[in-house]
Amino acid sequence: MPLTMASSSKTNLSFYRFRKLRMYGAWLFVAVLAVFAKSTARGFLFAIPFVVLGEAIRIWSHGYLRKSRELATDGPYAYVRNPLYLGNFLIGFGFCLIVFHPIVMSVFLVGFFIVYWVTIKGEEERLTLKFEKVYERYSREVPRFLPCVKPYSNRTKKTFQLYYAQEHGEHITLLGIIDLFLILYVRQEFYQNHNSLTAISFMAIIGTAGITVLLLLGMGFRYFKFR
Numbered sequence: 001m002p003l004t005m006a007s008s009s010k011t012n013l014s015f016y017r018f019r020k021l022r023m024y025g026a027w028l029f030v031a032v033l034a035v036f037a038k039s040t041a042r043g044f045l046f047a048i049p050f051v052v053l054g055e056a057i058r059i060w061s062h063g064y065l066r067k068s069r070e071l072a073t074d075g076p077y078a079y080v081r082n083p084l085y086l087g088n089f090l091i092g093f094g095f096c097l098i099v100f101h102p103i104v105m106s107v108f109l110v111g112f113f114i115v116y117w118v119t120i121k122g123e124e125e126r127l128t129l130k131f132e133k134v135y136e137r138y139s140r141e142v143p144r145f146l147p148c149v150k151p152y153s154n155r156t157k158k159t160f161q162l163y164y165a166q167e168h169g170e171h172i173t174l175l176g177i178i179d180l181f182l183i184l185y186v187r188q189e190f191y192q193n194h195n196s197l198t199a200i201s202f203m204a205i206i207g208t209a210g211i212t213v214l215l216l217l218g219m220g221f222r223y224f225k226f227r
Contacts, residue, residue, distance in 0.1 A: 048094070057086060078142070080143055
């Protein structure tokens with residue numbers, strides 16, 4: 001096997017293994033957030049703008065992303081190389097604001113930057129092997145994580161396609177965000193009302209159960225579709 005092919009295979013294997021580990025870490029963080037953290041009404045107000053902005057960036061990013069087909073350089077990719085991870089950061093930061101606990105925030109910040117630094121470096125190596133000089137030029141002009149003001153000069157000028165966001169499973173992410181919001185809300189109401197639930201809380205529980213079922217069905221469908 002040629003050296004470049006061997007390097008590419010090794011890079012892809014490490015990348016997908018780490019992506020799975022990243023997913024498990026995210027679910028663990030969600031579980032800790034939902035079970036141990038105490039949310040506040042003020043925290044919800046602070047969190048909503050960050051979470052909404054983060055999810056909007058994710059949807060915008062997926063609308064321009066053709067995975068494994070071409071290098072995305074338009075839309076948000078014209079301003080930052082990793083807009084999906086920027087969106088993830090804003091969403092995670094927003095949920096940390098809901099609980100407003102320094103330990104939770106510290107764990108999130110440290111964990112996020114360790115996990116995503118390794119992930120981004122692996123992806124950059126993979127993209128360099130695949131797109132070579134095209135990606136090298138792109139990476140020189142467009143920052144890795146903090147967006148720039150001036151768009152990439154050689155962007156592809158594609159149009160946003162909502163279909164691609166659905167194809168990449170962004171509706172599942174959106175359901176997960178809503179589900180976690182409802183879980184934290186019910187937990188807050190439960191403690192504020194001295195271990196009792198109001199009618200609104202019961203409605204939130206029903207909504208949570210319904211969304212959880214849809215979430216599991218969506219995840220199961222994608223698993224069997226792409227396995």
